[in-house]
Amino acid sequence: MTVKNHSKTCLIISACIMALAVILSLCGLGINYGIDFTGGLSLQYDMGGEFNQADINAALNEMNVGSYTVTEQGTSEVIVRVKEVSEEGVQGLQAAFEAALAEKYPNMTQSGDVSYVGPVAGQTLLYNAFMSVLIASVLMLAYIAIRFDLNSGIAAVLGLVHDVLMMLSFMVLLRSAVQMNSSFIAAMLTIVGYSINNTIVIFDRIRENAKKLSPDMPRVDVVNRSVQECLGRTINTTLTTLIIIVLLYILGVDSIREFALPIIVGLLSGVYSANMINGYVWAALEELRIAHKSQKKLKAKKA
Secondary structure: OOOOOOHHHHHHHHHHHHHHHHHHHHHOOOEEOOOOHEEEEEEEEOOOOOHHEEEEEHHHOOOOOOOOOEEEEOOOOOEEEEOOHHHHHHHHHHHHHHHHHOOOOOOOOOOOOOOEOHHHHHHHHHHHHHHHHHHHHHHHHHHHHHHOOOHHHHHHHHHHHHHHHHHHHHHHHHOOOOOOOOOHHHHHHHHHHOOOOOOOHHHHHHHHHHHHHOOOOEEEEHHHHHHHHHHHHHHHHHHHHHHHHHHHHHHOOOOHHHHHHHHHHHHHHHHHHHHHHHHHHHHHHHHHHHHHHHHHHHHHHOO
16 A cells, blocks of 8 residues: 655645634534533432433423533433532522422432532633643653654644644534533543654654665655555554444443543544654655755855
């Protein structure tokens, strides 16, 4: 299988996906934030047997609860998440909810902690997530620049930024299927590590081939050959990981799906950027460096 440079096409596709996500966000159809970010209340109950979710929805609607989600967990458990509630109103809402369902479900009992997250905690979580990715990117840039060269570090970090932005974009496009909660932060940091590992493997092969092959060979051809040599390893490792994550998404409960779906998107994006974009960004930067070096030598000769 011959690998060719399609990095421009890939960058255009990525830019279109990100642009669509921005447009949807501006139209009010952005990321579906969970209570970890927006603040709100989470209640977990064992209904004492089989139950009808419509009864729970009706009780919440009668209480004039604004935005909420009801998640079935197994055959008898339910998790209710209410976004718009103050800390002072938690006990009143909980008591009213239990009273509304007491007649139909007399064996209903609380099976988990009542957790309330204020909007300040959500802002702190967003800030910490941003700082985590920023610090990781800076440290990886320094590490790769020392181990390989500065252009490799720049290309790798740009690839990381691409992968994070793609994950965020798909959180917008798939807003009806998944909420963004703290599990997304864990998924994002997992993908940052996975993606940089793929990139380093390819960059290591690029460095070896750059030494073995003719120094006059275009850098793009060096990248083509390196990506082709790593393709078997990339496909095998990605497929084995992807199969497990897809099974977790299909068979897991909603809390597992909130983690698995961003991981699936990030895995595919990481493989895509590592093989189709990052190496060619390095090649473009190297060609600019070589051209600049040649111009300096030419000017020195003329002088």
